[in-house]
Amino acid sequence: MADYTQMWQDLGLDLKSHDALLSVLGKAYADIFLAQKNRPEGMKYFDFVMSEVHGLRIKEIVDAKAQGRVVVGSYCVFVPEELVLAVDGVAVGLCAGAEFGFEAAETLLPRNTCSLIKSMFGFKLGRVCPYLESCDVVVGENTCDGKKKAYEIFGPLVRDLYIMDMPQTKSEMGKKLLRDEYKKFIAKLESASGKKITPASLKKGIEIVNAKRKAMIRLNALRAADPAPISGLDALLISQVFFHDDPARFTDSVNKICDELEVRVKNHAGVAPKGTTRVVISGCPMAVPNWKVPLLIETSNAVIVGEESCVGERSTRWLTEIKGNTVDEMLDAIVDRYFNVDCAVFTPNPSRVGHVKEMAKKLHANGVIHYSLQFCQPYIMESAPVEKELEKSKIPTLRLETDYSGEDAGQLKTRIEAFVERIKK
Numbered sequence: 100m101a102d103y104t105q106m107w108q109d110l111g112l113d114l115k116s117h118d119a120l121l122s123v124l125g126k127a128y129a130d131i132f133l134a135q136k137n138r139p140e141g142m143k144y145f146d147f148v149m150s151e152v153h154g155l156r157i158k159e160i161v162d163a164k165a166q167g168r169v170v171v172g173s174y175c176v177f178v179p180e181e182l183v184l185a186v187d188g189v190a191v192g193l194c195a196g197a198e199f200g201f202e203a204a205e206t207l208l209p210r211n212t213c214s215l216i217k218s219m220f221g222f223k224l225g226r227v228c229p230y231l232e233s234c235d236v237v238v239g240e241n242t243c244d245g246k247k248k249a250y251e252i253f254g255p256l257v258r259d260l261y262i263m264d265m266p267q268t269k270s271e272m273g274k275k276l277l278r279d280e281y282k283k284f285i286a287k288l289e290s291a292s293g294k295k296i297t298p299a300s301l302k303k304g305i306e307i308v309n310a311k312r313k314a315m316i317r318l319n320a321l322r323a324a325d326p327a328p329i330s331g332l333d334a335l336l337i338s339q340v341f342f343h344d345d346p347a348r349f350t351d352s353v354n355k356i357c358d359e360l361e362v363r364v365k366n367h368a369g370v371a372p373k374g375t376t377r378v379v380i381s382g383c384p385m386a387v388p389n390w391k392v393p394l395l396i397e398t399s400n401a402v403i404v405g406e407e408s409c410v411g412e413r414s415t416r417w418l419t420e421i422k423g424n425t426v427d428e429m430l431d432a433i434v435d436r437y438f439n440v441d442c443a444v445f446t447p448n449p450s451r452v453g454h455v456k457e458m459a460k461k462l463h464a465n466g467v468i469h470y471s472l473q474f475c476q477p478y479i480m481e482s483a484p485v486e487k488e489l490e491k492s493k494i495p496t497l498r499l500e501t502d503y504s505g506e507d508a509g510q511l512k513t514r515i516e517a518f519v520e521r522i523k524k
């Protein structure tokens with residue numbers, strides 16, 4: 100990596116802490132990803148992206164800012180990237196997946212807060228995230244109670260925190276609320292960027308994001324093959340990169356890897372022997388560098404073939420229909436698309452379990468591992484009914500609750516191994 104010290108300094112990063120974080124990450128990446136066998140050649144692009152995740156990509160974002168483009172960060176897949184692109188902005192996902200700065204975070208938050216929220220504070224208080232420090236606007240969405248209340252404390256810490264309200268039910272009223280909020284968000288984007296959204300710019304934004312999603316749909320479908328052509332770890336990494344890479348380049352790279360995987364499938368080649376136990380992961384999103392549970396699964400004689408998660412199919416499986424001639428008409432299509440997202444903050448939320456079942460079937464999974472972050476009430480609450488419903492459909496299910504620490508790794512591994520054994524029997 101080139102020397103980006105000046106850029107990081109200009110962004111206000113704490114260079115010492117940032118260096119420490121990068122060196123831990125670099126080592127973890129080499130141990131977890133580069134050590135895998137039979138990786139597709141196409142993963143080289145994603146290895147490169149990760150090696151430059153705080154370097155080249157940040158430079159591109161800084162350069163985009165210098166050209167007058169607005170940078171918009173978000174913590175949730177309910178923030179439409181299409182709208183950000185329609186003002187020629189740069190959208191970046193900010194969710195953090197590392198146990199960093201938790202002590203400082205706990206001076207502002209209750210200890211029994213989920214790791215994702217603590218990490219968001221830890222990265223800010225520790226000044227180690229160049230994505231967050233590059234943002235002109237950060238969107239805080241009122242989804243779960245944890246995030247909703249945390250944004251009240253987060254607001255004064257960031258340049259411009261824009262709060263987006265969110266519905267909690269899939270009702271007509273809920274849909275209207277979402278539409279009104281997206282409408283207000285358009286006004287915010289227009290004032291922050293100084294650019295007006297036009298039907299042409301919105302159509303272009305929709306096309307770019309749809310292409311990205313289509314590439315992910317293609318990738319996820321290829322994972323139905325046995326032997327699995329790509330590991331769950333690598334597929335998860337691609338889903339994580341989805342949130343911060345240049346969209347067109349990302350799409351191109353995913354399609355290239357899909358071309359390669361199609362050949363693998365044709366030749367019955369894969370990352371694990373045919374007949375290896377196949378699992379789907381379902382639950383909370385796994386942000387970079389949260390790789391703990393997938394690593395434990397894939398080192399326990401199993402392969403992950405799908406993720407029912409916002410860093411996974413929950414954020415990519417629906418496209419936005421391109422219809423209408425006005426911004427308002429196109430916004431209707433955007434609302435229709437996002438209103439499908441079956442996050443556990445909705446009540447009731449029956450389509451989610453339906454989708455897990457559908458994924459298990461189409462991906463020929465032998466079981467489902469339900470993953471919840473500790474203190475995440477929406478997903479923990481849903482985990483028991485999801486397990487019950489899946490077991491009723493003869494899909495073996497294991498419920499895990501964990502955090503970002505490595506402390507429970509041994510215990511989790513024992514449970515995962517026992518689950519894999521149970522499936523085999």
Ligand code: BJ8
Pocket residue numbers: 174175176177213214215216242243244245246383384409440442443444472474475476477478
């Ligand atoms: S659409 S899943 S990205 S809200 S883990 S902070 S839910 S207490 S992340 Fe999410 Fe949007 Fe839903 Fe997806 Fe709260 Fe749970 Fe923490 Fe969570």
